[in-house]
Amino acid sequence: MSDNLTAGPIERRKTYELVAERLLGLIAARSLEPGDSVPAERELVEAFKVGRSSVREALRMLESRGLIQSRGNGTFAVSEFGNPLHESLALLVAVDEADERELFEARRLIEGETAALAAERRNPAHLARMAAAISAMEGGLDSESTYIDADLAFHLTVAEASGNRVVSHLMHAIRGQVQLALGTAFLVPGGPQRSLEQHREILAAIEARRADEARRVMHDHIQRVEREIHELGRRR
Amino acid sequence: MSDNLTAGPIERRKTYELVAERLLGLIAARSLEPGDSVPAERELVEAFKVGRSSVREALRMLESRGLIQSRGNGTFAVSEFGNPLHESLALLVAVDEADERELFEARRLIEGETAALAAERRNPAHLARMAAAISAMEGGLDSESTYIDADLAFHLTVAEASGNRVVSHLMHAIRGQVQLALGTAFLVPGGPQRSLEQHREILAAIEARRADEARRVMHDHIQRVEREIHELGRRR
DNA sequence: TCGGCGCTCCTTGTCAGACAACCTGACAGC
DNA sequence: GCTGTCAGGTTGTCTGACAAGGAGCGCCGA
Numbered sequence: 001m002s003d004n005l006t007a008g009p010i011e012r013r014k015t016y017e018l019v020a021e022r023l024l025g026l027i028a029a030r031s032l033e034p035g036d037s038v039p040a041e042r043e044l045v046e047a048f049k050v051g052r053s054s055v056r057e058a059l060r061m062l063e064s065r066g067l068i069q070s071r072g073n074g075t076f077a078v079s080e081f082g083n084p085l086h087e088s089l090a091l092l093v094a095v096d097e098a099d100e101r102e103l104f105e106a107r108r109l110i111e112g113e114t115a116a117l118a119a120e121r122r123n124p125a126h127l128a129r130m131a132a133a134i135s136a137m138e139g140g141l142d143s144e145s146t147y148i149d150a151d152l153a154f155h156l157t158v159a160e161a162s163g164n165r166v167v168s169h170l171m172h173a174i175r176g177q178v179q180l181a182l183g184t185a186f187l188v189p190g191g192p193q194r195s196l197e198q199h200r201e202i203l204a205a206i207e208a209r210r211a212d213e214a215r216r217v218m219h220d221h222i223q224r225v226e227r228e229i230h231e232l233g234r235r236r
Numbered sequence: 237m238s239d240n241l242t243a244g245p246i247e248r249r250k251t252y253e254l255v256a257e258r259l260l261g262l263i264a265a266r267s268l269e270p271g272d273s274v275p276a277e278r279e280l281v282e283a284f285k286v287g288r289s290s291v292r293e294a295l296r297m298l299e300s301r302g303l304i305q306s307r308g309n310g311t312f313a314v315s316e317f318g319n320p321l322h323e324s325l326a327l328l329v330a331v332d333e334a335d336e337r338e339l340f341e342a343r344r345l346i347e348g349e350t351a352a353l354a355a356e357r358r359n360p361a362h363l364a365r366m367a368a369a370i371s372a373m374e375g376g377l378d379s380e381s382t383y384i385d386a387d388l389a390f391h392l393t394v395a396e397a398s399g400n401r402v403v404s405h406l407m408h409a410i411r412g413q414v415q416l417a418l419g420t421a422f423l424v425p426g427g428p429q430r431s432l433e434q435h436r437e438i439l440a441a442i443e444a445r446r447a448d449e450a451r452r453v454m455h456d457h458i459q460r461v462e463r464e465i466h467e468l469g470r471r472r
Numbered sequence: 473t474c475g476g477c478g479c480t481c482c483t484t485g486t487c488a489g490a491c492a493a494c495c496t497g498a499c500a501g502c
Numbered sequence: 503g504c505t506g507t508c509a510g511g512t513t514g515t516c517t518g519a520c521a522a523g524g525a526g527c528g529c530c531g532a
Binding site: 250251252286287288289290293307308309310 | 513514515516517522523524525
Binding site for chain 3: 277
């Protein structure tokens with residue numbers, strides 16, 4: 001028995017944590033597929049030999065991470081990708097001026113790469129959806145919500161076409177953070193028209209499988225939007 | 237009353253969710269600074285007029301996101317940046333073969349851009365720490381844990397030198413996901429030596445402020461590691 | 473004077489039991 | 503075929519009780 005001291009403090013783990021880990025294990029091991037129902041609380045009580053409150057607190061931990069969902073008639077495993085990440089980012093990054101700049105920079109980098117990947121991997125269905133989104137933007141030049149929805153749809157389709165879910169999740173997360181600013185972008189005189197034109201360029205580059213061009217135009221697009229928002233903010 | 241049906245189901249919120257939101261509000265509003273103690277459970281019971289179990293389940297939700305910490309003599313707000321994001325990603329992305337590919341691809345893109353930014357923004361202190369990390373890797377070629385720690389330190393320093401906290405958080409998160417694989421990388425014959433050499437190249441590019449070169453070498457580095465891990469896995 | 477020991481009190485941790493609220497599916501009645 | 507109702511299982515919530523953790527205080531002895 002050399003130095004068991006380095007093993008760190010002997011910590012008595014809390015029951016609800018242990019239960020949460022066991023359940024997490026089940027999910028990680030795919031014993032609990034999305035949609036499956038988690039054993040009833042009372043069953044877990046018997047299985048783990050703990051109190052019901054410990055089981056419930058463990059379930060709450062998983063629920064708050066979006067892994068399961070309790071619904072009155074049972075608790076179920078959930079697929080729902082993405083939500084917790086958004087919230088985490090929201091809490092990580094305060095949205096003062098400097099951080100907004102960092103967020104936009106991150107968005108520029110990631111969406112730029114996303115566009116480049118999309119140019120290599122897109123299929124005809126993706127192209128059709130991007131074109132549809134552009135049409136919708138055109139038709140929604142006088143309606144903020146229509147326009148913004150269509151704009152979002154375009155970028156999401158690009159993300160999907162990239163074929164990389166991790167990258168596209170990160171993009172979602174960041175976009176959620178700058179969403180407010182994007183509402184402002186609609187108010188910039190001539191902004192929506194310029195965005196529309198740039199979206200057409202992006203689509204053309206992706207359709208022609210020109211990855212570098214897609215990346216560059218996407219960069220320019222996001223940078224322009226950021227600049228316009230910033231200038232509008234200063235003028236007010 | 238046209239179609240209020242689109243408003244979705246009327247849902248009765250659960251008490252523990254409401255409590256969690258109230259507490260979240262306090263944190264978001266900075267009424268609860270890191271280190272501050274959260275009011276005792278029984279006080280919250282009185283304040284919100286709910287049962288203690290609801291309060292406790294709400295606390296568990298916040299605890300599992302790393303916002304607070306319960307310690308037997310009180311519950312405290314926590315600063316700890318970054319952790320929840322790691323966990324979220326951990327839970328978001330399943331780690332089967334295909335996903336591992338996506339994770340590495342994401343890492344390649346993000347760390348590539350991180351390196352490019354670092355080349356533009358690094359300062360002498362960053363360079364010194366990168367050099368120190370490389371020395372440590374060299375000295376740790378026969379110790380897996382020493383080597384891996386040093387490798388991690390190098391990449392983290394690059395991230396910090398990028399000057400963009402959002403990007404560097406994303407990088408942390410993804411890296412946490414591939415950490416396991418990186419342990420394997422150490423076992424690849426000649427792998428650590430090649431990594432060491434590539435790290436030197438990255439440092440040289442960053443020091444010389446050659447952004448494109450830094451990006452390219454970082455790309456090559458990560459791609460090589462991924463390939464080696466994959467080949468080792470197949471041979472086993 | 474000062475270090476250390478133990479006590480006390482407040483807090484969280486855990487369990488058990490009870491009842492309300494919710495959801496689904498089955499079934500009877502129209 | 504449609505609707506209303508009921509039953510059974512599950513989660514939602516509260517209460518009360520006691521164990522266990524942790525910090526601070528004061529007493530005691532050196």
